Amino acid sequence: MINIQTFTQKEIVAYLDDLAQLRISVFREYPYLYDGSLVYEKEYLQTFVKAEDGIVVAAFDGDQVVGISTGLPLAQEPDEVIGPWKAHDVDRIFYFSESVLAKAYRGQGIGVQFFQEREAWARKLGFTQAVFCGVVRPDDHPLKPADYLPLDRFWQKRGYAKKEGYFAKMSWLDRGEAEETTKVLQYWWKAL
Template sequence: MSTRIEILTGEALGAALEDLARLRIEVFRAWPYLYEGSMDYERGYLERYEKTKGAVIVGAFDGDRLVGAATGEPLEEEVIQFRAPFEDKGLDPKTIFYLAESVLLPAYRGQGIGHRFFDEREAHARRLGFQATAFCAVVRPDSHPLRPADYQPLDDFWKKRGYDKLNGVRVHFPWRDVGEEHETEKPMQVWMRHL
């Protein structure tokens, strides 16, 4: 499949938010996120990117269709649930660029797009003068009943890109799991690298 990568900021970023919302709902519904999303929630959650100086979406397009996207913004602009664990560890959010969601439809995986998502966001962070990049990954127990038998964690991929788990630093963020009535907080491990 032929895809093109575009760096979206400003008006182009704003124009992509609706498609990003749909992608997040579809991709994050699968393991390990199991996210039961809604467009109403997504619109409110994602609108901050449009208002944040330095925010970026790296979009993967098949023709005019957004089939994957990775976002980022200065950590100091993130919601408190994401900032506070860094601050508690003595890290300055002003020096860290936060790599938020990375979603790609299954049919487009294994083509190097995930690497491009990291390459382009890291390059964007360097241009803005950030010293490090960081992201969070949900932590689910191996014994979880919905864990697929063939699930392969992305830890090795992230390590090859120079990321390490930041010991003792976890974000806790609520969402509703597929099939559940109410939101519950999920632990997410922070990974970071210096640029």
Template structure:
């Protein structure tokens, strides 16, 4: 990474000053495939408020100088919504022992520099600092292979996630609802969880 790029872990009120930039970045990055998210600034601010209010949450920020160029969120599963917790409860995981990685967003100009690895390392370190977690998880959207907006050169991140010890669990599924680009209304999207045993 460039010497000007720094990674910083923040929680709680320390995040407040960055909310506008984080909301903008999330909307920008999630417009791309596979999310195709037609973002809403007010929703983003409300979503990010969860991480300010939860004492055990974390947002990992990537800076180039003073500019935020990436961010990654995580929170103990017990603080998440029922739609996130339900697949784990149904399959007899204890939500108290699961740490949930929300998402990572990174400006396209900074990809391939190892920042994504740093995001995972910092979230995993935060889980280890809190202690008590047997599993770390995240979920991703499932899109059909013939989706009309799928870029010809699109490469899923499966190999990257496997290398970090995460494996797809098809039995752990939920749905999120948002408005795709070009759509008139919100529609439910299938989401599948990836899981690893905590090495901490």
């Protein structure tokens, strides 16, 4: 039986290694193709340990972390994430940082719960919009699996829509690359 738990700040410290490992594992898959390190991931997750209004939603199978979903106020993100939203009242926008779920647990409603928990948290704090972004890869990318299905329909069923013309640019090391390259990520948004 899968157990979904919500954590804030220091409550996640006990799970940092597991959360970091899961992020590395899932983000290695297409479309992110991320070649991450445990050191970087644990440092990144400190953002949620320190963020007063941040949230981490984790899925457990027994004691094993099998999914993680995070979020925090957009105003607390770096400039490359805030980017095109600067013309808006960023203090009213909650940013969903990521959702990662081990392959064996997909299609069981856990992703839906991740969105529900983060949206409920954002509403409780008085936010009026939720946004996130997903990496954009060319349709003919050589590492794209033949059976790959983008998450667009899943996000649309949750009430999210692409925010046309709103993109973030982030750099990371892809699998098989010698140095980081810049990726473009498309924003999606929803009124809460």
